[in-house]
Amino acid sequence: MKKLLSLLALAIFIAACGSSNNGTSSNAKSKKKVANPTDYANTITSEDLKTALYKYASDEFEGRETGKPGQKMAVNFLKDHYVKYGIPAAKKDGDYFQNVPLEVMSPPDINVTVNGKAFKSIDHLVSVGSGESNTINANDIVYAGFGIEDEKYSSYTNIDVKGKIVVIKSGEPKNADGTYVISGNEDESKWSGFREQFASKRDAAKERGAIAIMFHYPEVFAMAKMRFGTSSGRMSLAGKNDEMYYFMINEDLAKSLVKDIDTNDESKVVKANIALDFKKKSEAITSENVAAYIKGSEKPDEVIVVSAHLDHEGVKDGEVYNGADDDGSGTVAILEMAEAFAKAVKDGNGPKRSILFLxxxxxxxxxxxxxxxxxxxxxxxxxxxxxxxxxxMIGRTDPKRKEGDRNYIYLIGSDKLSTDLHNVSEEVNTKYMNIELDYTFNDDNDPNRFYYRSDHYNFAKNNIPVIFYFNGTHDDYHQPSDTPDKIEYDLLENRTRLVFYTAWEVANRENRIVVDKAVE
Ligand SMILES: [Zn+2]
Structure with a gap:
């Protein structure tokens, strides 16, 4: 008890010393008692989080797979919660659901003839890009060698690929001594390596206006057949298939197009009669985002988005993937935060800026x-x-973390676009929560690339400052064993409160946080 008391005294001391610059609630214009966010943060409890999560991640919700009945149950559960606590829909028409039109792609039917010789999908070529159904007839193609566009080496000098079918091959050129032309040493560039050349060669051809790429990459053709030729169920946003036709082609088709493709690196135009018939196969499905909102009292046009994904992996081989941590934990955290903000509104202490619960x-x-x-x-x-x-994912601990406090959270992205946001996040934590903020995965060179792997990235790419809250992966990650009994509810409570305080501060501070590190 004594220890607790002295900690409490210390907390009060720190709070009293906390600087009140940045115009926190101490600058409020009204004379009424200054709102204390702790009154509302304390309504976020491990018991409430637990009750909600045991329901949300139960087998009844069938793993909440996008477009499936379990996902529909999930969105209704969320909507009911917002209605119950009097939190309005974000959309003007009063609908909590934002329709997200999706399509499930199956491998397209493709038929190609080259000078009368027939080739067909799966056997001879596999579509790895996208595109609408179309027939392309041409009397030449452009062979662009390695398909490289680099300061040190270009496959596109003196060759025009606009509106053309472009044939390229894998790899990059070497000098006589075995070093690479581009790096000048033994290091491969982004024009080698599986993922790298796949994307960089596509982008180089696309930028120059090619309509289709035929990529001869013998080492990966079998894999492409497996990955793109037989699997169905690839999902995408409807009407977003403007990427480009992109095919992996087999040896036979490659040599029918460019006889000396294996030995010749030089770009050239090749005369040939080509007919390419592409039939897209897809099925439309509907899905929904759920969006509730609290209107700001002073700057309603400025909006803070608090988000978590509502979906998970569904049912596979008869097993429900409950997704209690991923992302049931984030979902119930948002519900509790929304409730806390709604209570503040009722007390006349609503946030100055608006908050969107997405x-x-x-x-x-x-x-x-x-x-x-x-x-x-x-x-x-x-x-x-x-x-x-x-x-x-904020309800578990990372078994790979050997050192440090169990009461931690990984933060990703906080300093990437806005120094203000990072500072607010740190200050709020010091003032109220004292959770160990671990920036391990915030490193630009983090091989896990978590910064790109959850929903905040779609905001960050628009230069909107983000913080991604994440506990790291664990053995139950994307397994049917990610169940609510394994959640550490005391940690979930602390982390939810941290996000709540951060949202509170960003919403209530005098000045909008500044984007001082915008990209491009
Ligand atoms: Zn997730």
Whole structure:
């Protein structure tokens, strides 16, 4: 008891010493008692989080797979919660649901003839890009060698690929001594390596206006057949298939197009009669984001987005993937925060800026719900969106963390666009929570690339400052064993309160946080 008392005294001392610059609530114009966020943070309890999560991550919700009945149950559960606590819908029409039109792609039917010789999908070529159904007839193709566009080496000098089918091959050129032309040493560049050349060669051809790429990459053709030729169920946003036709081609087709492809690196135009018939196969499905909102009392046009994804992996082989941590934990955290803010509004202490509680769908299918929000249908203009606090997995501990406090959280992205946001986040934590903030995965060179792997990224790419709250992966990550009994509810409570305090501060401070490190 004594220890607790002295800690409490210390906390009061620190709070009293806390500087009141940045115009926190001490600058409020009214003479009424200054609102204390702790009154509301304390309504976020491990008991409430637990009750909600045991329901949300129960087998009844069937793993909440995007487009499936379990996901529909999830969105209704969220909506009912907002209705119950009097938190309005964000959309003007009063609908809590934002429709997210999606399509499930199956491998397309492709038929190609080259000078009368027939080739067909799967056997001879596999579509790894996208595109609408189309027939392309041509009497030449452009062979662009390695398909490289670099300061040190270009496959595109003196060759025009606009509107053309471009044939390229894998790899990059070497000098006589075995070193690479581009690096000048033994290091491969981004024009080698599986993922790297796949993307960089596509982008180089696309930038120059090619309509289709045929990529001869013998080492990966079998894998491409497996990955893109037989699997169905790749999901994407409807109507977002403007990428480009991109095919991996086998040896036979490659040599029919460019006889000396294996030995010749020089770009050239090749005369040939080509007919390419592409039939897209897809099925439309609907899914929903859920969006509730608290209107700011002083600067209602400025919006803070608090997000978590509502979907998970569904049922596989008869087993329910409950997704209690991923991302049931973030979802119930948002529900509790919304409740806390609603209580503040009732007491006349509502936030100065608006807060959007955004539960997004399709995260596990490729961040689709958040991308629909930012790219197609932002309910509030992105220019007025102050920050995004995104929560994805905050109920567990990372078994790989050998040192440090159990009461930790990984923060990713906080300092990438806004020094202000990072400072607010740190100050608020010091003042109220004292959780160990671990920046391990914030490193630009982090091989896990978590910064790009959850919904905040769709806001960050628009230069909206973000913080991603994350406990790290564990053995139950994306397994049917990610169940609510394994959640550490005391930690979930602390972390939810931290996000709440941060949202409170960003919403109530005098000045909008500044984006001082915008990209491009
Ligand atoms: Zn997740």
């Amino acid at each position: 539960n997004v769908t399709g995260e596990e299918k490729g961040l689709l719900g958040s991308r629909h929000y930012t790219d197609n249908d932002p309910i509030f203009p992105l220019a007025n969106t102050v920050a995004n606090l995104n929560i994805d």
